[in-house]
Amino acid sequence: MLAGIPLGDLAFLAVSLVLAGAFTGVLAGLFGVGGGAVIVPILYEVFRVIGVAEEVRMPLCVGTSLAIIIPTSIRSFQAHRAKGMVDMSILRIWAVPVVLGVIGGSYIARFAPPDLFKIVFVVVAVASALRLLFASDKWQLGTEMPGKILMTIYGGIIGVLSALMGIGGGQLSSLFMTFYGRPIHQAVATSSGLGVLISIPGALGYIYAGWPKMDVLPPLSLGYVSFIGFLLFIPTSIWTAPIGARLAHRLSKRRLEVAFGLFLLVVAARFVISLLG
Template sequence: MFAGIPIGDLVFLAVSLIVAGAFTGVLAGLFGVGGGAVIVPVLYEVFRVIGVPEEVRMPLCVGTSLAIIIPTSIRSFNAHRAKGLVDLDILKVWAVPVVLGVLLGSYVARFAPPDLFKIVFVVVAVASAMRLLFASDRWQLGSEMPGRPLMTVYGGIIGVLSALMGIGGGQLSSLFMTFYGRPIHQAVATSSGLGVLISIPGALGFIYAGWPKMDLLPPLSLGYVSFIGFLLFIPTSIWTAPIGARLAHRLSKRKLEVAFGLFLLVIASRFLWSLLV
């Protein structure tokens, strides 16, 4: 036993997190996301096996994901910025509303039922996938990015939903940018910059949100952040993020859209199943 965890479960947890970390890093660079869309479902299965109660399992996955996203997002953003495709003007407009949205989402997490996190994940993932797989460039709200007031609203929405999903905002911000005619490669690159703005306040907010449930959380947790998950994911995810970024710039626009769309459907299906059974 180690801190209340059987040795066999501890080995399973460590190996699963290391392997998943490598996969997460590739996807972070490939899709411009912090990796949360992979981290959350992986952690959900791992924590289920080691017996984390259902009541706290999903928010623990989300909070840990936000903590893990901090270094992977920095690595992914730097890799994309080196390619010259990041639109810093958009990031400056979104910075404040995104952070405020994250703080609001983290506060909601303190009182939200576990299924809320799954429902948000499924709805956003399916909507994003449908647009990527079937609408291509036909779903557009305009040919230019909107003015600051509407961009501020979008930023707040991205922040709230990202906090509840445990993602770095890349999935949502990429969706908004392509709605306004931005190429998918530029959307992916720019979206990678939101990861730090979302993950740092989000992780702190989930530590606060989970504080009243410490008696239900597994050892080595601080609120809804698992430090063993945080520490084991980081090394391989940081190492593999540039690989994904290089791959993204080699793929055609349509191949990148289809790959991202199919990936989102797989993840959404898993959580939808857990809601229904």
């Protein structure tokens, strides 16, 4: 399948993936996100160029994104935890519902139209970005984190949506925590731990989901996970994740809010473009 592609094009794609991996690592450390919003569209173009069938292209991007998020999330979580900013009590409550949500999302991905989840994400991302950019502290659901039952429900929703979007969950959980009055630095740091809970079962779920399609998937794929994309992203993303984490703790609260808000608008714009296309 790769034989008909000029060597120059392959070199360009390889360099693009390596650079994207570096950018993904910085995002993982800076915002507590796994970088799926960057990974998925880049992989989509790569797989389009090498001729991956349309019917499996998008789930292959999502599954590969979840696999790539595994090491970047672990590295980001370790860096933030070393700073003492991770609220482990929240992660303990979310652990089971998030994992169950990821498993459910991996199964739903076989049947549900992705546009529905893109629309939901755009609405949430834009509303939250406006809150961050305009520093409207009145945009809160409460001053304290909710009880265990509501937290469990939120965790399940985060898991489902993250699995369907190929993201580490940091975008959703960071927004949720800031809506309940948690400082942005702590929200970002704690959210980095969700990437670990989401990416591992998510990648395994997409391997299982894509197993019946092995005959139409590109070489070096295991279900809906491509080892080509995985191997090209990993080295630089692992290397740059601590850089992003250090940068996050050096920025003022206001600067981090603005940066995170602008990041969310970019991600929302990417989903809007895909919906219109």
